[in-house]
Amino acid sequence: xxxxxxxxxxxxxxxxxxxxxxxxxxxxxxxxxxxxxxxxxxxxxxxxxxxxxxxxxxxxxxxxxxxxxxxxxxxxxxxxxxxxxxxxxxxxxxxxxxxxxxxxxxxxxxxxxxxxxxxxxxxxxxxxxxxxxxxxxxxxxxxxxxxxxxxxxxxxxxxxxxxxxxxxxxxxxxxxxxxxxxxxxxxxxxxxxxxxxxxxxxxxxxxxxxxxxxxxxxxxxxxxxxxxxxxxxxxxxxxxxxxxxxxxxxxxxxxxxxxxxxxxxxxxxxxxxxxxxxxxxxxxxxxxxxxxxxxxxxxxxxxxxxxxxxxxxxxxxxxxxxxxxxxxxxxxxxxxxxxxxxxxxxxxx
Amino acid sequence: xxxxxxxxxxxxxxxxxxxxxxxxxxxxxxxxxxxxxxxxxxxxxxxxxxxxxxxxxxxxxxxxxxxxxxxxxxxxxxxxxxxxxxxxxxxxxxxxxxxxxxxxxxxxxxxxxxxxxxxxxxxxxxxxxxxxxxxxxxxxxxxxxxxxxxxxxxxxxxxxxxxxxxxxxxxxxxxxxxxxxxxxxxxxxxxxxxxxxxxxxxxxxxxxxxxxxxxxxxxxxxxxxxxxxxxxxxxxxxxxxxxxxxxxxxxxxxxxxxxxxxxxxxx
Numbered sequence: 001x002x003x004x005x006x007x008x009x010x011x012x013x014x015x016x017x018x019x020x021x022x023x024x025x026x027x028x029x030x031x032x033x034x035x036x037x038x039x040x041x042x043x044x045x046x047x048x049x050x051x052x053x054x055x056x057x058x059x060x061x062x063x064x065x066x067x068x069x070x071x072x073x074x075x076x077x078x079x080x081x082x083x084x085x086x087x088x089x090x091x092x093x094x095x096x097x098x099x100x101x102x103x104x105x106x107x108x109x110x111x112x113x114x115x116x117x118x119x120x121x122x123x124x125x126x127x128x129x130x131x132x133x134x135x136x137x138x139x140x141x142x143x144x145x146x147x148x149x150x151x152x153x154x155x156x157x158x159x160x161x162x163x164x165x166x167x168x169x170x171x172x173x174x175x176x177x178x179x180x181x182x183x184x185x186x187x188x189x190x191x192x193x194x195x196x197x198x199x200x201x202x203x204x205x206x207x208x209x210x211x212x213x214x215x216x217x218x219x220x221x222x223x224x225x226x227x228x229x230x231x232x233x234x235x236x237x238x239x240x241x242x243x244x245x246x247x248x249x250x251x252x253x254x255x256x257x258x259x260x261x262x263x264x265x266x267x268x269x270x271x272x273x274x275x276x277x278x279x280x281x282x283x284x285x286x287x288x289x290x291x292x293x294x295x296x297x298x299x300x301x302x303x304x305x306x307x308x309x310x311x312x313x314x315x316x317x318x319x320x321x322x323x324x325x326x327x328x329x330x331x332x333x334x335x336x337x338x339x340x341x342x343x344x345x346x347x348x349x
Numbered sequence: 350x351x352x353x354x355x356x357x358x359x360x361x362x363x364x365x366x367x368x369x370x371x372x373x374x375x376x377x378x379x380x381x382x383x384x385x386x387x388x389x390x391x392x393x394x395x396x397x398x399x400x401x402x403x404x405x406x407x408x409x410x411x412x413x414x415x416x417x418x419x420x421x422x423x424x425x426x427x428x429x430x431x432x433x434x435x436x437x438x439x440x441x442x443x444x445x446x447x448x449x450x451x452x453x454x455x456x457x458x459x460x461x462x463x464x465x466x467x468x469x470x471x472x473x474x475x476x477x478x479x480x481x482x483x484x485x486x487x488x489x490x491x492x493x494x495x496x497x498x499x500x501x502x503x504x505x506x507x508x509x510x511x512x513x514x515x516x517x518x519x520x521x522x523x524x525x526x527x528x529x530x531x532x533x534x535x536x537x538x539x540x541x542x543x544x545x546x547x548x549x550x551x552x553x554x555x556x557x558x559x560x561x562x563x564x565x566x567x568x569x570x571x572x573x574x575x576x577x578x579x580x581x582x583x584x585x586x587x588x589x590x591x592x593x594x595x596x597x598x599x600x601x602x603x604x605x606x607x608x609x610x611x612x613x614x615x616x
Contacts, residue, residue, distance in 0.1 A: 056519055076522050083523040089516040093538040102534075103524035154524070 005068055007032040007158055007190045008053060014061035015048050015214075022048045025062065026216045028209060032157070035184050035191045037201040040211035041237070047162060049211070050194045054160050055079050067157070082151035082159040082189070086166055088143045090135040096122065096146050097131040103154045121149040124183065141172045148180070152187060161193040165200065177204055198238045202226060210234050232349040235274050242280070242318045243349070244291075244311070246273040253348075256313030258291040258340065266348040277306065279345040280320040282331065283338040290338030293318060297333055300324065307331060309339070374591045381588035388592035398576070398593070405573045408487055408562075409555040412494045416551045417544060419495070420502035427503070428510045442500045450497060454564040457493045458484060461565075485567030493561040498554060502547035509543025549608055553601055573597055 006029035015023040023045040030036050038046040051057035052064065055076030064072045066079060091099050100121050104114045122131055125145035135143050144164060151159055165173045181204060184191050195201055201208050202222040209219040210233075218230040229235035232243065246255045251265045255273055283290040293309035305327055309318040320339055331337065378388050392398050427438040445453065460466050461483035468480040483489055513536065521531045537544075559574040566572070571579070573593065580590035 054523060056523075076519075077525045077527075079523075080525065081523060083520060085516040085520055087514065087516060089514060089520040091517060091521075091535060091539070093541070102521070102526075106524055106526045106530060150520075150524075 004032055006030055006065075007067065008192075009065040009068075010049075010053075010062065011065070012062040013049070013052060013059055013064060015045070015052060015057065016060045021214055023052075023214045027062075028216065028219055030158075030190060030192060032190050033188050034206045035181075035193065035204060037205035037208045038192065038194045038211060039196070039198060039201040039208050039237075040217075041196060043213075044211040045214040046194050046196075046209075046211040048214075050160055050162055050192060053158075053192060054081055054083055080154075080156055082154070082156035084147050084151045084159065084161040084164045086163045088135070088147040088164075090143055090146055090150070092135055095132050095134055096127060096138070099135070099146055100150045100153050103150065107154055117153060121153050124152075124186070125149045125179070140168055141176060144168065144176055145179075148183065152183070152189065155187075156189065158190045158192060161191065163194055163196070165195075165197075173200070180204065202238070210237065212237070229347065232272070232274070235347055235349070240277050240319055241274050241347075242277065242316075242320075243272050243274045244316050244318070245271065245314060246348075248348075253346070256291050256311060258289070260343045260346060262343055262346060262348070270348045272349045274347040274349060275341045275345055277319045277321040279341050280318075280339045281341065282320070282322060282326075283340050287338055290340035292336060292338050295331060295333050295335050295337060298327075298331060309337075312336070374594055377587055378591035378595050381591065388588040389596070392589055392592045392596060401571055401573055401576045404487070404570065405556065408490055408494070408570070408572060409552055411491050412498060412555045413548050413552040415491065416495045416498045416502045417506075417547050420499045420506055420547060421544070423499070424503050424506040424510060428507055442503050445497070445500055450560050451564075453497065454493055454561050457489070457496070457565060461489055461492065484565050485569055487566070487570045489565035489567075490562045490570050490572070493565040494555055494558055497558075497561060498551045501554060502551050505546035505550060506540065506543040509540040509546070513539050545608075549605070553605060556597065556601055 008030040010026055010028050010030075012025045012027055013023065014021070014025050026045075026049060038049060040046040048057060052059050055071075055074060055078075059072050062072070063070060066074075071079060091102065094102065097118050100118045101114050104117060109117070118131075122128055125148055127142060127145050127149070130138065130142060135146065138146065147164065165176055168176060177200060180191075193201075193204065202225075205222055207219060207221050208225050210217045210225060212233050218225055218234050220228075220230075225234060226238050229238060235241050236243070244255045246253050248266055248270050251262045253260045253262055253266070253273060260273075292312040294312060295307050295309055297308040299306040299308070301324075303324060304321050305324045307320045307322065309320060310316070311318060318339070379386065381388070423438060423442075426434050427442070430438065458465070462468070463480040463482075465483070467483065468477075471477045472480065483492075517535065517539070518531060521535050526535070557574050558572060559578065562570060562572040563575050563578075566575075574597075577590050577593045577597070580586050580593065
């Protein structure tokens with residue numbers, strides 16, 4: 001992958017609206033065929049970045065290269081990207097087939113090619129038999145598929161997706177995610193996908209770019225951003241995490257009376273140790289190792305159960321996820337337990 | 350029951366001011382000068398009445414097409430233009446509403462008549478030798494009616510244009526479609542309901558026009574409403590006038606029902 005040329009390269013891209021800075025100097029390389037997710041809360045700049053890639057928003061600062069050529073100020077029409085919008089943006093007065101054929105007609109492809117291509121795309125997204133329907137006669141999931149087929153019909157090198165699944169219910173969303181993964185693998189198109197749903201981002205992407213307050217916080221593969229977040233925002237945004245005040249002496253760290261030897265000494269600014277709920281473990285009864293906590297509540301979630309705890313030493317709230325089958329009767333609200341975790345699962349902020 | 354009670358002042362007013370005189374007219378059409386349908390057969394058997402009906406339809410169709418075609422870009426600028434354009438167009442649409450139809454018709458008269466502004470200018474510039482006949486014919490009537498009706502076409506068009514999702518236009522742009530392709534293949538079809546609504550409103554409204562055709566047509570382009578007036582005041586024949594009114598009302602009603610049904614089916 002290092003030898004390949006990036007499909008898109010952003011160099012210190014920024015965007016201002018008047019005096020408000022929506023995006024501060026984002027640099028990244030998007031590799032051909034990758035599935036990159038832009039993740040962040042609303043107002044984090046992720047959609048602004050996508051719209052600048054698409055050419056629908058003007059770039060205030062920086063350089064945008066597409067296929068090696070400077071396209072910073074090129075019109076959207078000339079970039080040749082596919083785009084899927086929130087709310088599908090289908091042409092309501094056209095049938096499914098006409099919607100998918102529209103970009104091909106714009107490109108003046110021969111009619112015979114348009115016909116076979118439209119039929120192939122309808123097959124690809126599993127909409128056979130719906131070709132003559134109008135978008136208003138389709139369900140949300142089906143409209144989504146039409147939008148995907150239309151965006152991919154002319155084989156764009158890059159497909160940009162702006163929160164396409166935000167209007168779908170949870171089951172349909174899962175189904176569409178699977179479908180999208182399959183189509184990505186099958187087509188080999190570069191996907192740039194915007195979402196605010198972290199589990200969606202982790203499940204789909206080859207790399208995740210996390211935005212907050214107009215800044216790119218971290219860009220890495222899903223395992224790295226989840227297991228090794230570069231800062232506290234990323235750690236807290238990607239799922240639940242316990243952030244506990246800690247003291248540090250060289251490589252030794254103490255959270256209350258629980259002492260850990262870290263793989264390496266943290267920087268002087270370190271104040272907290274953070275641990276994901278599933279990395280915590282309940283110590284056996286009578287054990288003297290671990291952080292003493294009181295159980296506040298026990299939440300049954302099927303295969304897993306979540307315990308809400310309060311650290312006895314300083315009253316910090318904590319959560320721990322354990323397999324329901326591992327829980328015994330002593331893990332009831334009001335009981336005191338000790339929890340521990342491995343030094344290498346500690347994140348230091 | 351209490352709802353009916355609350356509505357009763359309005360119902361009473363409508364009954365007294367509208368329904369009662371209307372039923373009077375309907376009654377006259379079959380009773381004056383004697384009971385029977387002779388007024389209707391006289392109206393429909395008269396070649397003059399038919400020529401007026403055809404002229405009315407011809408003028409109203411012209412006015413409808415012109416008003417909607419001109420209102421479309423105007424509305425587009427109003428909805429999509431920048432703030433200055435919007436304010437300017439809003440004023441251009443609203444101000445005519447505050448002027449009486451009479452003063453507007455006289456305004457057109459002073460612009461278009463033989464010794465009006467346009468003819469005197471063109472003559473003094475040496476472009477024409479003889480004044481152009483711009484009023485006292487169908488041309489003048491069409492200009493005056495169109496001017497009055499354009500603002501009415503704007504509102505149905507505006508609501509249809511506002512309903513167009515910007516993202517649909519962005520999607521088309523992203524696929525490389527040109528501005529012309531987007532306008533004709535995406536935007537215009539998506540505002541079809543507004544076009545149909547505007548055309549309906551203008552056409553129905555124009556059928557009953559009286560003051561503008563009277564003043565700008567100068568008695569030479571008599572339309573159906575003026576014919577009814579003439580049958581009442583110049584050749585007092587109330588029965589025939591009432592029959593003509595009834596015919597006009599019923600045909601407009603039938604036309605509306607047919608179009609609404611068609612629009613309902615297609616959307």
